[in-house]
Amino acid sequence: MTFKVYYQADKTKRPVRENTQSLYIEADSEAEALLMVEHNTDYNIEFVEQLDEKALAYEKQNPNFKLTTF
Structure with missing residues (x-):
């Protein structure tokens, strides 16, 4: 499954x-x-957020879409 993770880059500052x-x-x-x-x-x-097929297809239209791997 593909997930979209929303985050702030710095934990020390308020969101x-x-x-x-x-x-x-x-x-x-x-x-x-x-x-x-x-x-x-x-x-x-x-x-x-878990992305369903339609949401994932929409997100993939963005040229900056990239799956993150660790």
């Missing part, structure tokens, strides 16, 4: 919506996706 970034990751569950990002980055994770 600001305009600074939210995202990455895409393959995992078996939402919990696994969250753990993978937590263990491999210092990001302040805001939300993990």
Whole structure:
């Protein structure tokens, strides 16, 4: 399954919506996706969203779409 993870790059600052970034990751569950990002980055994770086929197809239209691997 593919997940979109919304995060802030700096845990020490308070979250600001305009600074939210995202990455895409393959995992078996939402919990696994969250753990993978937590263990491999210092990001302040805001939300993990599972993408269905239509949402994934839409996201892939973005030229900056890239699956993150750790």
